[in-house]
Amino acid sequence: MKSILATATVLLSGFALLTEAHISFRYPCPRRGAYFDCPQPGPGEWELVDYNIRSPLGTHGGITNPMCKWPSSFAGDRPVYQAGETVDAKMDIGAYHKGGSCQWALSYNNGSTWVVFQDKFRTCMSDASNGIIYTLPFTIPADAPSGKAVLNLIWNNNEGNREMYSSCADVVIQGTNGGSLSGVEPLLANYGPSSPLIPEISAAGGNWGEAFFKARKPITVSVPKQSQSKRHLTRRLNKA
Template identity: 65%
Template sequence: MKSIITTAVVALSSLVLLTEAHISFRYPCPRLGPYAECPQPNDSQWDLVDYDVQSPLGTHDQITDPICKHSFSFAGVRPVFTAGQTIQAKMDVNVNHNGGSCQWALSYDNGSNWVVIQDQFQNCLASAPADSTYTLPIKIPANAPTGNNVVLNWIWNNNEGNRELYSSCADIVIQGTSGGSLSGVVPLYANYGPSSPYIPEKAVSGGNWGQAYFAARKNITITVPAQKIKRQIVPLN
């Protein structure tokens, strides 16, 4: 009976997502995501499933959610990626807003510090069909330290429509060098509340897509203590 109920709820989630949806991770799984391939909630956690996982975090006028939306994932085995590996990330796309600028960042301390590992400016997701699962490659840096509790963050500022910020966080494991550091820049969180940088619609701004803000991102180096990969990886909650 439980498996039937679970299947029905997950199937219903796909319909619910379409009522107010844009874009999110599908793989790696977003925190508390409703997808069947994601870690499933236990019997007392079904009210925590985020059926609005594709929605933006806010606009330039207001913040509606924190950067990762949620501070934990449902318990389950996290995907393990190797330093230097290219992940074929799957994005759940409702509408693409004529593309925009994407950043991908890693955190080894549950979001206290982030370092950007990849950018795609202006045309990110521009060719993603509506209501599709679209693949985007993400390369884990070859010098990425080993981490059992790493968070991968996708951040997107859209070209068209409301001035919004989108983000998805996925809990992952990285198999790399035990201990070390990772350097880059901190992410830009634009169109995320009145005090954040404002990026206008590209088509009506003379081509301004926020390039000056992205160029001004601050440098950061994060240092990760030595650790070994655990056999069974259970997300923090």
């Protein structure tokens, strides 16, 4: 038993064992990510660890994984963010693909509905380099309702295969008790042959998909008001 635990600790302790090298959250912890300071798998869950956490969800040619890749995290602590707070996300960069376009989104219903609240087009992570941890700030909307939420960074790369990435983390938002959050629906481009195609920016004369991003539909999600007992939000992850 001791040798098994020692092996598991080694597997979760380094980045080099992540076999698909592109991008992922390093902080906040991505769902089922193989990082030592993230929620750890419980009994019988070791086979669920995602050692390819930095791989894309798919390309324009086909879909490999659903949004977020996984429906839940391992049980553990959620980071708590205040509405209006600016947070420095840490990105594990395997290959930065000359940057791309980022959409930051929140979901209060475990990914059934997403609201994009922040964008960075064309130059998102363009000043990164391969094999580093890169700081990428985002700001929680000032009017974000309180509740358990999923934070999602959706990224389309500028160079290489026409891919889409989605890195998801379970978080707690402390803001308005009840209310709504407005933004736009995310653009899911380069995600299967029926999705919009954003070409390589250098091969397309600088085309980074601007028309597709401008066509995103507005969306508003409502979050029910919480009772007094539920307002004391737990940081424990649910097996959602």
